[in-house]
Amino acid sequence: MLVMLLVAGGIIIYGMFDPAQTTFFPPCPFRELTGLKCPGCGSQRAIHHLLNLNIQAALSHNVAMVLSIPYIIFGAFLDWKKPISKTWRKWRQRLYGEKAIYMVLFLILSFWVIRNI
Amino acid sequence: MKQYYFTDGQRRYGPFTYEALQEQNITHQTLVWYPGLDNWTPAGETEELQSLFAVKPPPLDNLGDTPGQEASDREESESGDSGPGQQPSRQGGAKDQKAPSHEPGPGQAPQRAAAQSQTTGRQGLQGSASQGQQAGFGGNRTAGSSFQQTPGGPPTPPKSWLVESILVTLFCCLPFGIAGIVNASKVESRFHAGDAPGAERASSQAKKWTQTGFWIGLIAGIIYVLAIAIGGGSSYY
Numbered sequence: 001m002l003v004m005l006l007v008a009g010g011i012i013i014y015g016m017f018d019p020a021q022t023t024f025f026p027p028c029p030f031r032e033l034t035g036l037k038c039p040g041c042g043s044q045r046a047i048h049h050l051l052n053l054n055i056q057a058a059l060s061h062n063v064a065m066v067l068s069i070p071y072i073i074f075g076a077f078l079d080w081k082k083p084i085s086k087t088w089r090k091w092r093q094r095l096y097g098e099k100a101i102y103m104v105l106f107l108i109l110s111f112w113v114i115r116n117i
Numbered sequence: 118m119k120q121y122y123f124t125d126g127q128r129r130y131g132p133f134t135y136e137a138l139q140e141q142n143i144t145h146q147t148l149v150w151y152p153g154l155d156n157w158t159p160a161g162e163t164e165e166l167q168s169l170f171a172v173k174p175p176p177l178d179n180l181g182d183t184p185g186q187e188a189s190d191r192e193e194s195e196s197g198d199s200g201p202g203q204q205p206s207r208q209g210g211a212k213d214q215k216a217p218s219h220e221p222g223p224g225q226a227p228q229r230a231a232a233q234s235q236t237t238g239r240q241g242l243q244g245s246a247s248q249g250q251q252a253g254f255g256g257n258r259t260a261g262s263s264f265q266q267t268p269g270g271p272p273t274p275p276k277s278w279l280v281e282s283i284l285v286t287l288f289c290c291l292p293f294g295i296a297g298i299v300n301a302s303k304v305e306s307r308f309h310a311g312d313a314p315g316a317e318r319a320s321s322q323a324k325k326w327t328q329t330g331f332w333i334g335l336i337a338g339i340i341y342v343l344a345i346a347i348g349g350g351s352s353y354y
Binding site: 039043 | 273276277279280283284286287288289291295298299301302305306309335337338341342345346
């Protein structure tokens with residue numbers, strides 16, 4: 001319920017305002033402190049551009065976040081679909097099993113390093 | 118939602134909802150407790166949890182006892198069309214038999230837990246579900262749709278919170294999100310090693326980290342917005 005309200009509110013606010021040009025979006029504390037980008041930096045701006053269907057601008061602000069959206073949606077779908085059939089289970093095992101999770105972790109950490117080089 | 122606990126004699130597991138309890142391989146001898154019981158009680162002796170066993174065969178050592186006639190009837194009806202899918206759960210029954218179960222007490226519980234975790238990996242829930250239905254044992258209320266749709270498949274692991282962890286990592290609080298992801302991988306690895314309670318623990322750890330991260334992020338965001346609103350927006354960005 002709370003999550004749904006937040007998502008709805010978020011879509012409106014992030015769709016209407018560009019975080020790059022307004023002051024009331026919270027900046028990343030890691031970036032404020034260190035000057036380096038964290039793996040999530042640019043997500044707010046990317047969402048703004050996505051909601052305005054400007055995919056290229058969104059990708060330029062945070063590639064990882066934009067590319068992970070289908071993965072996140074599919075994962076949430078599998079979580080939600082509780083009596084899970086054999087085929088879906090196989091996909092869940094492949095994409096969200098132990099090895100896949102380590103892969104995700106590795107990708108996030110390497111993205112963190114690479115975007116700061 | 119009513120909450121249930123069970124123990125292997127050393128640790129307490131839970132709280133579980135009834136649905137979650139169904140996936141915990143509770144046997145007739147497993148000591149359970151829920152509000153309304155005075156003490157830890159073997160699940161087979163509670164009225165409320167009888168429906169759990171609608172999807173699991175009773176232990177084989179009942180064969181010699183009074184309900185023996187019933188039990189052997191069931192064996193016959195099973196052997197009529199026992200497919201490969203049913204084989205593992207019969208082994209599970211045999212293991213239950215090895216664990217002494219005449220006087221269920223805490224001392225015996227660990228053995229039972231070991232037998233359970235050995236079978237968890239191999240024993241498809243479906244195998245036992247179909248047996249329970251054929252036998253018509255107990256209330257058939259729970260031997261229902263959810264298991265029926267997954268013939269021969271293993272039980273599903275507990276929620277790993279992976280999706281939530283990734284969102285927390287990307288949108289607010291990297292350390293909490295990473296901790297959530299690490300715990301998500303533990304959920305999967307422990308579950309597939311047959312350590313269902315361990316997976317359950319990792320799942321609640323993952324939940325703790327992601328939810329902490331989520332709330333910290335939300336509250337920090339609100340405080341920031343309020344501060345900007347009051348301070349008149351002197352910050353850049």
